[in-house]
Amino acid sequence: MKTADNLAISVSNVSKFYGDRCSYCVEDDAVLNRNMCPECHTVFACDDVSFDLHNGEILGIVGESGSGKSTLMKMLYFDQTPSEGEYRISGFDGRQTDVFGLSSQAKRQIRNEILGMVYQNPVYGLKMEFSSMSNIAEKLIASGSRHVGGMTEVGDHFLGKVNIPLSRKFDPPKNFSGGMQQRVQIAKALSNYPPVLLLDEVTTGLDLSVQADVLELIKEIQRELGISMIVVSHDLAIIRMLCDRTMVMLDGSVIETGITDQILEDPQHAYTQQLVYSIL
Numbered sequence: 001m002k003t004a005d006n007l008a009i010s011v012s013n014v015s016k017f018y019g020d021r022c023s024y025c026v027e028d029d030a031v032l033n034r035n036m037c038p039e040c041h042t043v044f045a046c047d048d049v050s051f052d053l054h055n056g057e058i059l060g061i062v063g064e065s066g067s068g069k070s071t072l073m074k075m076l077y078f079d080q081t082p083s084e085g086e087y088r089i090s091g092f093d094g095r096q097t098d099v100f101g102l103s104s105q106a107k108r109q110i111r112n113e114i115l116g117m118v119y120q121n122p123v124y125g126l127k128m129e130f131s132s133m134s135n136i137a138e139k140l141i142a143s144g145s146r147h148v149g150g151m152t153e154v155g156d157h158f159l160g161k162v163n164i165p166l167s168r169k170f171d172p173p174k175n176f177s178g179g180m181q182q183r184v185q186i187a188k189a190l191s192n193y194p195p196v197l198l199l200d201e202v203t204t205g206l207d208l209s210v211q212a213d214v215l216e217l218i219k220e221i222q223r224e225l226g227i228s229m230i231v232v233s234h235d236l237a238i239i240r241m242l243c244d245r246t247m248v249m250l251d252g253s254v255i256e257t258g259i260t261d262q263i264l265e266d267p268q269h270a271y272t273q274q275l276v277y278s279i280l
C-alpha cells in the first residue's frame with residue numbers, strides 16, 4: 001500500500017504560462033483554444049498540474065506533441081521557472097519546503113545531489129567536447145566528490161553498466177553514435193546515485209534495436225538501484241514496458257492518472273481511449 005510517507009516528490013497545482021494572461025483567462029471557467037487563450041493568446045504550457053511520485057516507482061507521462069510534458073520536466077529540474085504551484089522533495093527536507101521558492105544556490109544543490117536528468121537531446125546533458133569520464137567527474141564534483149580515484153571507479157562502474165567500452169572512456173561523446181551518447185548521458189545522470197531520475201523522451205530518434213537496449217538498461221537500473229523515475233514519452237509501448245503508473249496530459253492539463261495496466265486496459269478519457277486504441 002502506497003502512503004503519503006512513501007512519496008519521493010509531490011507537485012501541486014503547477015502551471016507555466018507564456019504571456020500576460022487577461023481578465024478572460026484568469027477565470028477558472030475560461031474556455032481555451034487548445035492550450036491558448038482566444039483573447040490574449042497566452043499559452044498555457046502546463047495548467048494546474050498535480051501529482052505524486054512514490055519511492056521506487058516509475059511514473060510515466062504520456063501525451064501528444066505540445067501537451068506540456070517537456071515544460072513540466074524542465075520545471076522539475078529547475079531549467080524553467082513555474083508561473084504558479086508548489087514542488088516538495090522528500091530527499092531535500094522531507095517535503096517541508098516548496099523548493100520552487102528556494103535560492104538558485106539551493107536549487108543547484110538539489111539538482112546536484114537529489115535529481116538526475118536525461119534529456120531527449122544528449123547535447124543538453126553532456127559536454128560533447130569533454131571525455132565521457134570527464135562528464136561523469138563533472139557531475140561527481142558538483143555533488144561534492146573530491147577523490148580522483150573514487151571518481152574514476154564510479155565512472156568505470158557506470159560506463160560499464162551502460163555498455164560503453166572502457167577503452168573508449170576518454171573519448172568525447174561527440175565521437176559516439178546517438179545511442180552511445182544517450183547511454184553516456186544515463187551513466188552521468190546516475191553517477192551520484194540520485195534518488196529521483198527524470199527521463200525526457202530518451203529513446204526518440206534511436207534505432208528500434210538501440211531503443212530496446214536503452215529501455216532494458218533503464219529497467220535494470222531501476223530494479224537494481226530502486227531509484228524513483230519519471231519517464232516522459234509520447235509512445236505508449238515505452239510507457240507500457242517501463243511504468244508502474246501513468247499520467248496522461250493533453251493541452252497542458254492532466255486528464256487521467258492511474259496504474260499503467262488500468263490506463264491501457266480501461267482508459268476513461270476520450271483522448272486516452274483514442275491513444276490506446278490507435279496502438280491495438
Ligand SMILES: Nc1ncnc2c1ncn2[C@@H]1O[C@H](COP(=O)(O)OP(=O)(O)OP(=O)(O)O)[C@@H](O)[C@H]1O
Nearest residue numbers: 018035043045064065066067068069070071072234
Ligand atoms: N518559450 C515558449 N514560448 C511560448 N510557448 C512555448 C514556449 N515553450 C513551449 N511553449 C508551448 O508550450 C506548449 C507545451 O510545450 P512542450 O514542449 O512542453 O510540449 P511537449 O508535450 O513536451 O511536446 P513534444 O512532445 O513535442 O516535446 C506548446 O504549445 C509549446 O508551443
